[in-house]
Amino acid sequence: MNKILTFATCALFAVGINSCCNKNSCEKNQSGTSCLEVIKNRTSIRQYTDQPVEKEKIDQLLRAGLAAPSAMNKQPWKIVALTNKEKIKELADSTGKPPIAKSTLTIIVCGDMTKTSGNADDLWWSEDCGAVTENVLLAATAQGLGAVWCGTWPDPNRYNKARQVLGLPENLVPYSMIAIGYPGENPTPKDKFTEDNNIRIE
Secondary structure, eight states, X not given: OOHHHHHHHHHHHHHHHXXXXXXXXXXXXXXXXXXXXHHHHOOBXXXXXXXXXXXXXXXXXXXXXXXXXXXXGOOOEEEEEEOOHHHHHHHHHHHTOHHHHHOSEEEEEEEEGGGSOSOTTXXXXXXXXXXXXXXXXXXXXXXXXXXXXXXXXXXHHHHHHHHHHHTOOTTEEXXXXXXXXXXXXXXXXXXXXXXXXXXXXX
């Protein structure tokens, strides 16, 4: 199996466990069942109410994101928390991502190129930012929020427009935009587990 794919798969599973197993979510069940329920219950939410996300919950989302694993602990990331409705709409319009416009909070996970090796082929930063993104999604679910991952990288047109709207320096590459808010819809989480997608070596 491709070693990068293996690393990403293992990292994201660990991310889910780490981000959800805090005092609030697992204090009744130290076995980790609550964490696994959060992972299984996470689903993409694209409709939101007008209720703003409280500062305390935003702080928890950012802390969860930055708890992600990082290759060689380089932490090549920056996180932007955007609550200004005009900027949110401008970001949605410029990148062609309608769910962003409906959110009351958008978190943008950026890769910081000053913290990479400088080698153009070094894409470990993107896996690190993927782990940050997944942490935020799981933390949103754990706090009763809805969220959806809106891809930005590797489309240069999209991430350059996002960078321009946000006024970010050239060294920051917007990797993902996460629309977040109180759910305005209640879709059933998809069961994506199939035996065809599992390889077990014993």
